[in-house]
Amino acid sequence: xxxxxxxxxxxxxxxxxxxxxxxxxxxxxxxxxxxxxxxxxxxxxx
Numbered sequence: 402x403x404x405x406x407x408x409x410x411x412x413x414x415x416x417x418x419x420x421x422x423x424x425x426x427x428x429x430x431x432x433x434x435x436x437x438x439x440x441x442x443x444x445x446x447x
Contacts, residue, residue, distance in 0.1 A: 407439040415440075 404415050404427060412431045419426040429438045 402445075403443045405441045407441060409438065410436075413438065 402417065402420075402425070404417065406413050406415065406429060410431060413436070414430050416428040416430060417425060418428065425444075427440060427442070429436050429440070
């Protein structure tokens with residue numbers, strides 16, 4: 402999976418959790434805090 406943060410700020414990082422066949426959860430963290438950001442994502446399966 403490829404996740405890109407749009408208009409990322411210094412210190413932003415992505416956490417991918419809860420990945421299943423039905424979906425996934427993405428959280429963006431900046432330092433110790435979770436922040437709201439827009440992302441693009443691409444998933445490929447076979």
